[in-house]
Amino acid sequence: MTIKEAQEAIDQWIKEYGVRYFSELTNMACLTEEVGELARIIARKYGDQSFKEGEKADLGEEMADILWVLLCLANQTGVDLTEELRRSIEKKTKRDALRHIGNPKLKA
DSSP: OOHHHHHHHHHHHIIIIISSOOOHHHHHHHHHHHHHHHHHHHHHHTSSOOOOTTOOOOHHHHHHHHHHHHHHHHHHHTOOHHHHHHHHHHHHHHHHTTTTTTOGGGOO
16 A cells, blocks of 8 residues: 555545544644554563553554554645655755764664
């Protein structure tokens, strides 16, 4: 599935099952909540915290939840994420072409 197809699939789902998009502000709050849920799992799996009894640890599910809300926000605000990601890669390539290669902190 391409990013464009994902944006279209989310839009179709909202129209068919979701009644309407939540407001942009509500979706921003939802996005923040989902990022927090991912952070909690990362802190427990890769950091120093331990899982609580019965706590789920599905990184993929949390990442997908973040992507879902981000796609909703893109649709609501008229952002073509395919084009924006292409432009972001281009910008970073120009800006950082030699930056990371010359960083001694990244050498093995």
